[in-house]
Amino acid sequence: MKKTFAWLGTGALGAGLLIGTSSAHAAAPVLLSQNKSTTASSEGGSGYAAKYAVDGDTSTRWASVRDSDPQWIYVDLGATAQISEVKLVWDASCATAYRVQTSGDHSTWTDVYSTTSGDGGTDDLTGLKASGRYVRVYGTKRCRNTSSYGYSLQELQVYGSTGGGDTQAPTTPGNVHSTGVTSDSVTLAWDASTDDVGVAAYDIYNDGNKISEAAGTATSKTITGLTPKTQYRLTVFARDAAGNVSPSSTSVTVTTAATDDTQPPTAPANLRSTGVTSGSVSLAWDASTDNVGVTGYDVYSGGTAIVTGVKTTSTTINGLAANTSYTFTVKAKDAGNNVSDASNAVTVKTGSSSGGGVPSTITTVSSGWTIPWGMSWLPDGSALITERDSFKVFKLTQSGTKTQVGTVPNAMTTDGEGGLLGIAVSPNWSSDHYVYIMHTASEGNRIVRMTYDGSSLSGYKILVQGIKKNRYHNGGRLKFGPDGYLYATTGEAQTPDLAQDKTSLNGKILRMTTDGKPAPGNPFGTLVYSYGHRNPQGITWDPQGRLWEAEFGNSNYDEVNLIEPGKNYGWPTCEGKCSTAGMTNPKVQWPVAQASPSDITYADGALYVAALRGQRLWRIPVDGTTTGTPAAYYVNTYGRLRTVETIPGKNALWLSTTNCDNNGNQADGSDKVFRIDLK
Known part of the structure; x- marks a missing residue:
């Protein structure tokens, strides 16, 4: 039996009064849900997967596990939609009591319909005035309320549109x-x-x-x-x-306050190495004691914790550089965050590696910087470098001569990660003298073009606007690809839904002509080249022209991705690797404490990634599309590492710090630019 319900009004939570009617709705809205990504609280077996509820075939179905309440299933529409109709085709195992809900983030749900008198068949909920990216059916009482049955939906169909709806953001708290x-x-x-x-x-x-x-x-x-x-x-x-x-x-x-317990644990004793390879060191120590109880151990190198929360008295530290000496100590902690004195120090040298192209010497090129961010090479081997919060652009020569060449107009900070960000010198600079800049402005983030004549910046032309800004997640890297087009990374402006919205410029990698227009061959005919990104701040190409990207995660995993046009890289549905259909997994992932990656570059068979929170330079061997085991260099030696670029024509890198930002807390002028020679 088909039952059609009409929407008559909204209440405080967006729910409304629905009454039965025999009349059909006048217009046929667009089906948005078919073959979209689905997630369920449970599945009654491989033949009853959630995906079968959106496959357009009533001979298949999603079924939950038996004898369990509540159970739910939701569909990800891929972008925020204006929802006018939800049609539910129930199997015999229907729901007597259920709610239909919408959400912008699959975390906070708003009811748009509820009933306690469901009787199966087809429930056609029309005339809805709801919005959201996710639509969930949440069952709380089964029609067949015995241990042999669960919930079962043949079809969950969502109708509406993905344009022209609510686009006005709330006011600031x-x-x-x-x-x-x-x-x-x-x-x-x-x-x-x-x-x-x-x-x-x-x-x-x-x-x-x-x-x-x-x-x-x-x-x-x-x-x-x-x-x-x-x-x-x-x-x-x-x-x-x-x-x-x-x-x-x-x-x-x-x-946060201290606990009543102010007594720290005793220092771990007898720290020792129990094993060494070219990329790892195994450590062990004697247990600490505490008046309440030890909750874990942190391993330190260079005065900073590199492994935290170890629950036993041994651990293996992976991702170390070959043929390198490391000095370690261990401290114990209790539930009151009281920290013991350090253990004895132990110095261990990792084994040799047969691979080449690894960092050898590091020297200071220039000091006295305050949050250097973007870096791009000029034909003479010098580089233009931006400072995020001063909005200044400098020229830095290979010998270390630093000269201010201008200040970018209309730039402003966000008191977080916005400001003067990426810079890219035109591949035809010798003839056009153009440089391209990404910066935060009053209305959002912009990509602009200026002229650099060899001594100073002038002119100012806006190429791209409409990239939303926020305190954090502004992206900002600009680079020209081997195809001659300009690429930009954009963050989702702390609005996760924008990453999946292909009509938005946020949470994307953009590809454009030198006039800021969509480059030929872009997958959607717009500036968007790939989507599903949270806060990407690094892009580079290998010698075969493959595009690699570095991206900040939230609280679980940071990523290195191999970028292909039109692909969806998962955020906010996935953070790190996942099994969701339609999402492209990263090639490398780390816990966020080990990376928080900004820039990335390719040199001599490997990717190099500068890590902020991780305070290290990662080297990742690359063989075609396959990545090898990452190794970490300069762990906690130079602080927060922001930008790494390969010196043209040299087997060497430039690496810059941003220790003067809010997380580094060093005085203005404390940042540096280094040169790393590879061997």
Whole structure:
């Protein structure tokens, strides 16, 4: 039996009154859900996978496990949509009580329909006025309420449109402040945002990583699970059901309190090496004691923890450089974040490697920098380098002579990661004298063209606008590819849905002509070359013209991706490798503490990736499309590493730091540019 329901109104949560009607809806909207990615709470076997609910075939079906409530299934429409109809074709194992919900992030859900009197057949919910990227059916009571049955849907069909809907973001949350601090929690409060439709949720970030969220009706949130005696820099963003995200609130810096336990563990004793290879060192030590209890051990090198939270008294440190000496110590911690004195130090030299093209010597080219960011080579072997927060552009010669050549107009910071970012010298600079620059401006991020005549910058032409900005996740790398076109990386501006929205310029790699127009052969006929990116800040090409990219993850994995036109690289559905259909997995992934990668370059058979939080330079051997085992150089030696570029015609690299930013906390002028020779 087919039952058609018409939408009559909305309530406070976006739900409405639905009544039965025998009349069909007047217009036929577009089917958005067929063969899209699906996720379910469970599957009753391989023949009952979630994907069968959106395959357009009523002879197949999704079925949950038996005798378990609640159960759910959702479909990812791929972009925020305006939803006007949801059609459910139930199998005999239907739902008596269920809700249809929408979400912009598959985390916070808004009810658009609910019933406690479902009886199977076809439920055709028409006249809906909902928006979201994800649509979920959430069953709480089964029609066949015995241990032999679960829930079963033959088809979940979502109809609507993906254009012309709600595009207005909420206003910025105001007056963010802390109202309470404990050893493991912080309570934040704020003034409510407003929105033309309604605020669905508030997202709370520590620097650029989301750590909590609150309901759209809330104006406070207690964030739990924090570490005692630790500083957090917290911001709040408002989000509506369509996935539009407000600008960042002001940042609030809060330090969690100490626990009543102030006694640190004893120092680990008898630290020793138990094994060495060309790329790893195994360590062991005698256990510490504590008045309450040791919760873990951190391994240090160069004064910074490189492995944290070890639960036993041994560990193996991988990804080390061959034929290199490392000095290690270990400290114990307890639940109060009390840290022991360091163990004895042990120095270990890794074994030799048969491979070539590895870093040998490193020397300082230039010092006195403050957050150098973009770097691009001139024909004479010198480079143009941008400073993110001063908006200045400098020329740096191979001998270390540094000269300011101009300041980029209209650039501004975001008090986070925005500012003056990438720079790319025209491949035809000798004749056109053009340089291309990406920077944050009042309305968003821009790609512009200026003229550099060999001594100073002049002119200013906007090529691309409409790239949204936020405090963090602005991307920003610019480089010319071997095909002569200009490539740019853009972040999703702390609005995850934008990464999957192919009509948005955010969360993408863009490819364009020198006039800022879509390059011929782009997969969608727009500037977009690939999508599903969170915050990419590095791109490079190998000698065969393959494009490689480095990308920040949120809290789990950072990535190196092999980029192909039109491919979807997963964010926010995937962070690191996953098995979701239609998503392209990274070639390399790391825990975020080991990388937070910015720039990437290719040299002598390997990719080199500069790591910020990881404070190391990663070398990744490449053989065609296959990557080898990454090895880390200069771990915690030079601080936060931002940009790495191969010197044209040399078997050598330039590497720059950004220790003067908010996370490095060093004084202005503390950053450097190094030269690394490869052997």
